[in-house]
Amino acid sequence: MSSSSAAPAAKPPMRDALVAAAFRLFSEHGYEQTTVDDIVALAGVGRRSFFRYFPAKEDVVFPDHERCLADMTAFLAAGGEECEPVRRVCDSARMVLHMYAESPAFSVQRYRLTRKVPGLRASELSVVWRYERAMAGYLRGRFAGHPDGTLRADVIAAAVVAAHNNALRSWLRSDGTGDAVAALDRALGYVQREFGRPQETASAPDGRTPVRPGSAPDAEDSPRPDDVLVLVTRRDAPLWRVVQQLETAPRHV
Amino acid sequence: MSSSSAAPAAKPPMRDALVAAAFRLFSEHGYEQTTVDDIVALAGVGRRSFFRYFPAKEDVVFPDHERCLADMTAFLAAGGEECEPVRRVCDSARMVLHMYAESPAFSVQRYRLTRKVPGLRASELSVVWRYERAMAGYLRGRFAGHPDGTLRADVIAAAVVAAHNNALRSWLRSDGTGDAVAALDRALGYVQREFGRPQETASAPDGRTPVRPGSAPDAEDSPRPDDVLVLVTRRDAPLWRVVQQLETAPRHV
DNA sequence: GATCCGAGGGAACTGAGTGCTGTGCGAAAG
DNA sequence: CTTTCGCACAGCACTCAGTTCCCTCGGATC
Numbered sequence: 001m002s003s004s005s006a007a008p009a010a011k012p013p014m015r016d017a018l019v020a021a022a023f024r025l026f027s028e029h030g031y032e033q034t035t036v037d038d039i040v041a042l043a044g045v046g047r048r049s050f051f052r053y054f055p056a057k058e059d060v061v062f063p064d065h066e067r068c069l070a071d072m073t074a075f076l077a078a079g080g081e082e083c084e085p086v087r088r089v090c091d092s093a094r095m096v097l098h099m100y101a102e103s104p105a106f107s108v109q110r111y112r113l114t115r116k117v118p119g120l121r122a123s124e125l126s127v128v129w130r131y132e133r134a135m136a137g138y139l140r141g142r143f144a145g146h147p148d149g150t151l152r153a154d155v156i157a158a159a160v161v162a163a164h165n166n167a168l169r170s171w172l173r174s175d176g177t178g179d180a181v182a183a184l185d186r187a188l189g190y191v192q193r194e195f196g197r198p199q200e201t202a203s204a205p206d207g208r209t210p211v212r213p214g215s216a217p218d219a220e221d222s223p224r225p226d227d228v229l230v231l232v233t234r235r236d237a238p239l240w241r242v243v244q245q246l247e248t249a250p251r252h253v
Numbered sequence: 254m255s256s257s258s259a260a261p262a263a264k265p266p267m268r269d270a271l272v273a274a275a276f277r278l279f280s281e282h283g284y285e286q287t288t289v290d291d292i293v294a295l296a297g298v299g300r301r302s303f304f305r306y307f308p309a310k311e312d313v314v315f316p317d318h319e320r321c322l323a324d325m326t327a328f329l330a331a332g333g334e335e336c337e338p339v340r341r342v343c344d345s346a347r348m349v350l351h352m353y354a355e356s357p358a359f360s361v362q363r364y365r366l367t368r369k370v371p372g373l374r375a376s377e378l379s380v381v382w383r384y385e386r387a388m389a390g391y392l393r394g395r396f397a398g399h400p401d402g403t404l405r406a407d408v409i410a411a412a413v414v415a416a417h418n419n420a421l422r423s424w425l426r427s428d429g430t431g432d433a434v435a436a437l438d439r440a441l442g443y444v445q446r447e448f449g450r451p452q453e454t455a456s457a458p459d460g461r462t463p464v465r466p467g468s469a470p471d472a473e474d475s476p477r478p479d480d481v482l483v484l485v486t487r488r489d490a491p492l493w494r495v496v497q498q499l500e501t502a503p504r505h506v
Numbered sequence: 507g508a509t510c511c512g513a514g515g516g517a518a519c520t521g522a523g524t525g526c527t528g529t530g531c532g533a534a535a536g
Numbered sequence: 537c538t539t540t541c542g543c544a545c546a547g548c549a550c551t552c553a554g555t556t557c558c559c560t561c562g563g564a565t566c
Contacts, residue, residue: 014545035521046546051523118379125378126371151419151440155447158415159408166407187404194408194447267514288552299515304554 015053015063017043022060023109031061031117058123061110065127068099072131076138085142086156086195089135090188093164096131097184100168104176111172132161156195163187268306268316270296275313276362284314284370311376314363318380321352325384329391338395339409339448342388343441346417349384350437353421357429364425385414409448416440 021042025034036057040047054060072092079088100107114120136157143149167183274296278287289310293300307313325345332341353360367373389410396402420436 036523037521048524048547049545052545055523057522121382122375122379125382126375129374129378148439148443151416151443154415154419155412155440155444158411162407162411163404166404186401187408190401190404191408289554290552301516301555302514305514308554310553 014043014045014049018045018050018053019060019063023106026061026113027109031113031120058120061113061120062123062127064099068096069127069130069134072096073134076134079138085139086160086192089139089157089160090192092135092138093160093188094181094184097164097168097180101171101180108172108176111169128161128165132157135160152195156191159191159195160188163191267296267298267302271298271303271306272313272316276359279314279366280362284366284373311373314366314373315376315380317352321349322380322383322387325349326387329387332391338392339413339445342392342410342413343445345388345391346413346441347434347437350417350421350433354424354433361425361429364422381414381418385410388413405448409444412444412448413441416444 018039022034022039025038025042029038036050037047039060040050050060054063072095075092075095076088114124136153139153139156140150143153146152164184164187167180167187171178171180171183271292275287275292278291278295282291289303290300292313293303303313307316325348328345328348329341367377389406392406392409393403396406399405417437417440420433420440424431424433424436
């Protein structure tokens, strides 16, 4: 709310000072042992100013998630009808990971905090939940009219978030060493493989999804001749599904 | 912890009185407008007694989730090696839905509360998160040794929870009319179809899972013992060759 | 009967979050 | 140049959640 309406150009230094002071005290004495008065005393500002910048003490731990969520929502809304929904959602998850990866030290420090303090875990869940709802809302729009569209949307959004968290947490557990992007690609590749294509499972003979026009929105994966493709599918999968899986082959298995 | 260790036979009447008083006041004046003092005054007990039975004000809204979580964990732990993991997790979700469906009026009332009050939504997320982690922990155990076992476990747990929530919420939105179990079966059927089988990607020759005949345990709704087909081909292979490979697929891997 | 013990009651305290008031300061209006 | 408006900040005072400590009471035990 505040971050979206305020001018994004001028970042208030006071906010950053509060975040820095808070994290210093959190890492020295723990989250619950640190009072808001301690934070504002270290930052040299008034107590009331803290709550001007953060609605609650917990929110100082997630200073830029509001902006990130807005960015993700905008990114999803900007996607036209031509882009494949599941891929789009996966890309939005990549955006979020990118924000974490931009400041590894900060992310790792926060990770240690949220692991220990139940209240912060709850806060993080709220944040993640909003990401998930943004994805699900987008997918619901894209799946509108399809049978079980909202169910598909909810499940896929949850799967993407779970894959993202799995990759992110393994990266955080490595203290920020290691390739977060590669881990996420692996995880999202798995999800995309599972939910590869427009719905309809074994049955449902009516829906028929007309072969899908846009074969390859990403021209990047050039067919290098010696590449070996490992395709995993179910035996009872309809043939068109296999072909589509081939066309949208993920980077690697 | 307290609920699991306490004898489940004797339910303290005071606890129920507190829940009843709280929900009366919540529905009359709203959650945030109701103080703990109001609740204990209506229940005719001391303020201290409230916090003896509930660690926080929010917890009075979810009085029996602790027990339900314990039941679910026990149910998962009781499942032997012979039962199919995904099915087991889906059944555990059915247990949870059953708890909701046992008291529709109460569940609907709570649903209206959690929709309106952000703090309660956060509490509910914490609760749901614990269910999800219980499922994921179970699946991680079952998938131990498999490549990407934890990823699979996390994603499937998230998908099951999402499907459960989708069905539950649509039932709650119908004010408890309608068939919650049928809705959940539909939703879980979708998930089970997507993540149908033990699978295991390309290689992994060491881990056991010896092609599991598994005809006996799941007789009814499972859509065929769909074996996993691993198709290895060159990326530049002509499509007709792929199709040929598919049609002449060996009986199994 | 004295003692123990556990459930409940209640005062007092800490700390989060809010409302309201005042204050300095820069910009626009007079 | 002064006034006034607006804004960011300071700080007090208040509510309420949650905790600590201590009290009472009723019943079981020795």
